Amino acid sequence: MAKKFADLHIHTRASDGRLLAEEVVRQAREVGLAAIGISDHDSVGGIEAALGAGKKYEVEVIPSVELSAYLDGSELHILGYLIDWRDEKFRAMLRKLQDVRLNRAKQMVERLRGLGLDISYEDVLAEAGNGAIGRPHVALALLKRGHVESINGAFERYIRAGGPAYVDKYRLPSAEAIEEIRRIGGVSVLAHPIYGFREEMLPELLEQGLRGIEVYHSKHDIFSTRRFEGLARRHNLLVTGGSDSHGSEVPIGMVRVPYNLVEKLKAECKLL
DSSP: OOOOEEEEEEOOTTTTOSSOHHHHHHHHHHTTOSEEEEOOBTOOTTHHHHHHHHHHHTOEEEEEEEEEEEETTEEEEEEEESOOTTOHHHHHHHHHHHHHHHHHHHHHHHHHHHTTOOOOHHHHHHHHTTSOOOHHHHHHHHHHTTSOSSHHHHIIIIISTTSTTOOOOOOEEHHHHHHHHHHTTOEEEEOOTTTTOOGGGHHHHHHHTOOEEEEEETTOOHHHHHHHHHHHHHTTOEEEEEOOBOSSSSOTTSSOEETHHHHHHHHHHHHO
16 A cells, blocks of 8 residues: 655645645645645634545645744744634634734834835735735735845845844744644644744643644754654654645645654544
């Protein structure tokens, strides 16, 4: 029997991805994936369409979310797998987070205009469509207006942390993010721990209920991967992995993990 693989970290246009949910699923089928995690930033808006497309293309869709969280002065992202994405209390919380994103985008536009750039809030909204607005949409608006030559250039010159148009954002306390994921039946996993995470944070995250770590990621080199494999092994954490594809620079399926890791997530859910 042929081995099955999954990419458990993919974004759609429901947040800052470039592809519609159905396009994501179709591409997953084309590259031979058996399962994918739709893990949009602070949004579950792509899950329903992805589930429908999954039936069409025979790709299993794992309902997921990626929450921006905060611990000890650092930003962490917490992935929630196999969540009850229809839970109304959870969706209300996400709507509040999206309102915060809108206000942040407005402030960044104001700063950019203060720097003499011809850009409007409507330009950014047009890039976001119905998705959860974020800095990539500001970058795209800058690119289309001709103020920068690339998305990376927009970040480096204007909207990177500490940049002249950067505005900090509200983040959920990690304890709250992990508890919400648990409440709606999901498994919480630390995303791309190469960013923001320090090993001395782990005891507190474990106490809060963290159950896994994203060991395999498109930005993890072999040394980082080995480090996080060891961390997962020592602390009996679930291992996950994914491309973190947004539909452009990093292709869907660039990182793929054995399907048995999906089965382990499902087994963990039954224990909650």
